[in-house]
Amino acid sequence: MTDPLLRVVNLKTHFRTKSAGLFGEKKAIKAVDGVSFEIAPGEVLSLVGESGCGKSTVGRTLTHLEKATSGQALFEGQDFLSLSPAKFRPLRREIQMIFQDPFASLNPRLKIEQTLAEPLFIHEICQTWDEARQLIAEMLEIVGMDPKVMTRHPHEFSGGQRQRIGIARVMILKPKLVIADEAVSALDVSIQAQVLNLIKKLQHDSGVSMLFISHDLGVVRHISDRVAVMLEGKIVEIGDKQQIFEAPQHEYTRKLLRSIPRISVKKEVA
Incomplete structure (x- = not known):
């Protein structure tokens, strides 16, 4: 069995809100609250969920744009979350990010x-x-x-x-790992398919591993090998694409699937 390129273990990224008033207590927002997953070499794992579920924070934490509260992220066996910016710098070539807003x-x-x-x-x-x-x-x-x-x-x-x-x-x-954070969501619908097909072709031709972050299950179905479903900072279901789309186990996954727009064509009565 091939060792995973990336192994994330119990990742937590919490933020402190500003206190309300002079003596108000600060509250912790648990954007990512105990997320674990693996990505194999050459695999595309999609992370899906509604806005605010913490999926983009996972990507930003893995690229050191946000500081992890706790947990591990092992890239080729090396835990890089606790590395200083200087020590993480050589890994930036290996771990790259496609941002949402072009x-x-x-x-x-x-x-x-x-x-x-x-x-x-x-x-x-x-x-x-x-x-x-x-x-x-x-x-x-x-x-x-x-x-x-x-x-x-x-x-x-x-x-x-x-x-x-x-x-x-x-x-x-x-790079060996690309994190694509809503890479096509800011584009016109007519352009989304072109850019998505480009990403898919580049991934296939290069063999790069990918964490594809999206709220659009239609897009995810087109590009993924496996899918992880995220809700309120936690992964509630993870599995092969076919299993997630055809036999989802979690009610939230079923709810997301029911929300996919569908076009129905009514037959004309003669």
Whole structure:
């Protein structure tokens, strides 16, 4: 049996609210409250649930954007939650994140070539601009964009194009684990399928493992190997995609499945 690439054990991320009044007590918001799961090499695990259930906080905690309260996250056997920013830095190449908002995730002041070259120089993949531009051109073609756009700025692109650039920035590092946080939810419906198919193809071709975070079960069904259902900071059900969609065990999972929009066509009576 293959060892998991990522193993999360009893992960908790709690936040303290500001006290009400001068002497009010601070309360803990248990955004993530004892989450455990594993992701095998090359596997796509989707984390689904309604807004506010804590699924995005799981992704942000695993990328050190939020501080874990307790628990473990082992990447290739190494627990990285307690690492200092300096010691976690080498792992940033291996663990990358696709953000939800393609408008906020790109620096408006930087040209596309600068945005994509930055991680290449930080992680010492390239030493010269000629090397970087060659890799950038290849990556832009892979995500379906003309390499000539590298001299342009983010405001010159649509939301779908910006998300493709964000995906290129992640995949150019050849990570082992990608955390996609609502990667298509901010896009127009007509563009969502195109970007989702791109993510699926890149994952298949590269063999990268993925934690795909979404509230949309239709999207999840298209891309997942396994599905974990999250409710109020906890995972209430986890299993193979087929089992979750065809024989859900938890009432909340059944409720989510019933909420998927369906189009019914009425037969005309002759």
